[in-house]
Amino acid sequence: MIQDGTLTSVTGVEVGHWTDPTAATGVTVMSFPEPNVTAVELRGAAPGTREVGLLAPGMKVETIQALVFAGGSAYGLAAADGVMTALEADGRGHPKDPWVVPIVPAAIIFDLMVGDGSARPGPREGAAAYAARTRQPVATGSVGAGTGATIGMWRGEEAARKGGVGSAAVEVGAATVGALVVLNAGGDIFTLEGEPLTGGSHVPFEAMHRRSTMEQTTLVAIATDAALRRVDLQRLCIRAHDALGACIRPVHTRYDGDAVFAVSSGSVTADLDLMGEAAFEVVGRAIESAVRSATPLGGLEPAGDES
Numbered sequence: 001m002i003q004d005g006t007l008t009s010v011t012g013v014e015v016g017h018w019t020d021p022t023a024a025t026g027v028t029v030m031s032f033p034e035p036n037v038t039a040v041e042l043r044g045a046a047p048g049t050r051e052v053g054l055l056a057p058g059m060k061v062e063t064i065q066a067l068v069f070a071g072g073s074a075y076g077l078a079a080a081d082g083v084m085t086a087l088e089a090d091g092r093g094h095p096k097d098p099w100v101v102p103i104v105p106a107a108i109i110f111d112l113m114v115g116d117g118s119a120r121p122g123p124r125e126g127a128a129a130y131a132a133r134t135r136q137p138v139a140t141g142s143v144g145a146g147t148g149a150t151i152g153m154w155r156g157e158e159a160a161r162k163g164g165v166g167s168a169a170v171e172v173g174a175a176t177v178g179a180l181v182v183l184n185a186g187g188d189i190f191t192l193e194g195e196p197l198t199g200g201s202h203v204p205f206e207a208m209h210r211r212s213t214m215e216q217t218t219l220v221a222i223a224t225d226a227a228l229r230r231v232d233l234q235r236l237c238i239r240a241h242d243a244l245g246a247c248i249r250p251v252h253t254r255y256d257g258d259a260v261f262a263v264s265s266g267s268v269t270a271d272l273d274l275m276g277e278a279a280f281e282v283v284g285r286a287i288e289s290a291v292r293s294a295t296p297l298g299g300l301e302p303a304g305d306e307s
Helices: 073-089 121-130 203-211 230-247 273-293
Strands: 014-021 025-031 037-042 066-072 092-097 099-101 106-108 162-172 175-183 218-227 259-266
Touching: 014 121, 025 073, 025 121, 025 175, 025 218, 037 175, 037 230, 066 073, 066 218, 073 121, 073 259, 099 175, 162 273, 175 259, 175 273, 218 273, 230 273
Parallel strands: 066 106, 218 259
Antiparallel strands: 014 025, 025 066, 037 259, 092 099, 162 175, 175 218
């Protein structure tokens, strides 16, 4: 692992947050070097997304300008409008003379029940997160799109703990792989080594009838400076979802919108199999980072407060 590494350890990647602790919601914007290649893999059955159709294999457009993660449920997808406007002002986007058209995929989590519901991210908040972007290490915990994130809800609302934003990075030879996770999971959380961070034990399938149907979604962004094709990035997305399966139990349910995005924006040559294993590792560490850096909010305590 890179010491203190986060998604911005990948050259040229910038991350900005907008946070509203009162409404318990926020926006996280990731800006990527261009050109790039982007892929996505959706495995939750209740996703809230925008512009993901362009990211499928065989589609003409491969480069995105930014990626938006937001709270506010489907309302939060409007945050991408503000990011598009800011990118246009910066002259960034696909050229359509005399204009540019920024491509800004987005995905959301459901956090409406955590704060006071007084605000939902929109264009202004998206633009603010974009303006706050930096190449400094990513701020983690109860910030940005992870402000109102929760974990462990399957055991009942009284057992819920704070989720949030986590990030990590790892080197693969000359390449770097970074991940940013918005951890908003209904299941219990474990480290890659199997250490329970919430709940403490495996979830018996007979107990699942007690699970709350509140929508829970974990969002993942992977970035690398390795030169990968879209079909290669799909393998990284799959291994990232494997990490969700190892660290979140249960995950990928009918109530979840779990999504993984992967972006390649470099020219470094790397072994694809090693890159896949790096994606597994870095997503698992980012999940652990989200749990360990969460702070109290809206009556919810971090998982560490259970001990």
